[in-house]
Amino acid sequence: EAGVAQSPRYKIIEKRQSVAFWCNPISGHATLYWYQQILGQGPKLLIQFQNNGVVDDSQLPKDRFSAERLKGVDSTLKIQPAKLEDSAVYLCASSVGTGWGNYGYTFGSGTRLTVV
């Protein structure tokens, strides 16, 4: 079974530039999550989708971050404009669905963003 795919693996940008990350969840997984992991900290949820609808985006800095999952499959996370403090690893995860508990919850390898 293919895992959660993320790209790119690494990205270096200058502050005030824009960047986008892509995630393709495990086939059949209805729920998709984006987490931000700052160095030395545990991952923190940014946004959660159920199919193509947003379940929770309360911790997403909406003035600069946006995310979409238009067809209920893959998802993109965008930062515009980036700040130095956005330097982190952005992890995508997927699970079968919230009604299934955490069944099949799987993390991707992440995208490491460095803002200089």
Added chain:
Amino acid sequence: AQSVTQLGSHLSVSEGALVLLRCNYSSSVPPYLFWYVQYPNQGLQLLLKYTTGATLVKGINGFEAEFKKSETSFHLTKPSAHMSDAAEYFCAVSDANAGNQFYFGTGTSLTVIP
């Protein structure tokens, strides 16, 4: 609200020694509890999880954890450390009332000394 506390951001043990990583949680509902391991430049890999049933949970790579409701703890142990165990370990609690999102601790970096 759910939260997780991991005592000690760094732990060094000798190869062959006991590994004990501490995790305490706060949850308003019966918790689902997890331990994840993260190797450098890699994603999170599930070690083990507790949902219901037996409170002593066995995971991969010889790790196990015990859910103690009275102590709100879910400590991770391994009887004998191996060099390949060197990694970052995260404890997490899942909130079934919040779409099963995870709340992670700050992590413990394990170093194994030969």
